Amino acid sequence: MTKRGKRTNLVHGGTKRSQWGEVSEAIFLTQGFVYDTAEAAEARFIKTGPDEYIYGRYGNPTVAMFEERMALLEGAEDAFATASGMAAVSGALSALLKAGDHVVSARALFGSCLYVLQEILPRFGVEVTFVDGGDLDAWRAAVRPETTLVFFESMSNPTLELVDIEAISAIAHAVGAWVVVDNVFSTPIYSKAIEQGADIVVYSATKHIDGQGRTLGGVILGPRDIIRGKIEPYMKHTGGSMSPFTAWVMLKGLETIDLRVRAQTAGAKAIAEAVDGHAKIQRVIYPGLASHPDYALAQRQMGAGGTMLSIVLGGGKAAAFRFLNALQVFVISNNLGDAKSIATHPATTTHQRLTPEQRAAMGFGDGLVRLSVGIEDPDDLVADILAALDAV
Ligand SMILES: *Cc1c(COP(=O)(O)O)cnc(C)c1O
Secondary structure (H helix, E strand, C coil), rough: CCCCHHHHHHHHCCCCCCCCCCCCCCCCCCCCCCCCCHHHHHHHHHHCCCCCCCECCCCCCHHHHHHHHHHHHHHCCEEEEEECCHHHHHHHHHHHHCCCCCCEEEECHHHHHHHHHHHHHHCCCCEEEEECCCHHHHHHHEEEEEEEEEECCCCCCCCCCCCHHHHHHHHHCCCCCCEEEEECCCCCCCCCCCCCCCCEECCCCCCCCCCCCCCCCEEEECCCCHHHHHHHHHHHHHCCECHHHHHHHHHEEEHHHHHHHHHHHHHHHHHHHHHHCCCCEEEEEECCCCCCHHHHHHHCCCCCCCCCCCCCCCCCCHHHHHHHHHHHCCCEEECCCCCCCEEEEEHHHHCCCCCCCHHCCCCCCCCCCEEEECCCCCHHHHHHHHHHHHCC
């Protein structure tokens, strides 16, 4: 399997057929499993081997198919599927950390990730130091011999700054710390995170992996000894496992993710190029534009600019709201990675709880609109954006 190409693995990887020989992956919608004899039950509980299941929270054939397909895509030894992206982030951190440990994290994080690192981990005696993710000197200064783990999102939200996986992995590994990367904005299609030094890669599968706005899910990928030795015991006993129905939706999502993400990227690039220099826009932020400060890093790390772009309108909140309300194809929502194009005003929604000063420190204000580009015709998307700008 591993010798096959990415798209072939996305369609066939990890497939386990039942005795009925179904074409589409089966949903094993069952909580438990029956054993032929009492002896077989006893044996199963002594040691559960591959493709042997005892309870839905511990493992399920449909979920295992999703885990195998994801591991092939990421180039990871193994994977554990979770109920949501946050179950993946909090599970990975909780499974790897203990009281007395020190963590260094990038400051620009998804709100719930920030909550876990800032509010929850310290309650259990884990010290967390926050740094500017793009400042390698700050990472060097922050890691200490007792640093056990570093955490960051490889592309920040909503300012789309790249964090250098290779450089930070070298800094972390020099003190023996694990590198845990939340790679959602980079997408698993463009990820080479493990090759670049990450130990553990996590995704919210809710985003590009589902890609059609249906279910929440997540996945933790990494070396088999960590996934099966530390992550699986933590997740299966604390209850954050993925449901078989979700795994089935995600398997269907994986079949088309390469096509979707590449089409989304082409659309994002077309929009970025069309609005670059537009009179009503102060700044276009797209890592695939040569003018983006991290353009070279994006090319090296992802080989593409990705599916997200942000535009900064001159007239603050009023201008941003007029722009959003004039959109006809883009929908106003806060998800991302979807087949439908989505526009978000972070200052009043996803980042509403931050103070204006905190938003300014993250590099954005009331004029920023974040765009998650879908798979509609790029010409229609560009026309929608230009018409909405006319309305501003
Ligand atoms: C959405 C998201 C999460 C959380 O995922 P859920 O599936 O919503 O729990 C974590 N990190 C990043 C970067 C995200 O975009």
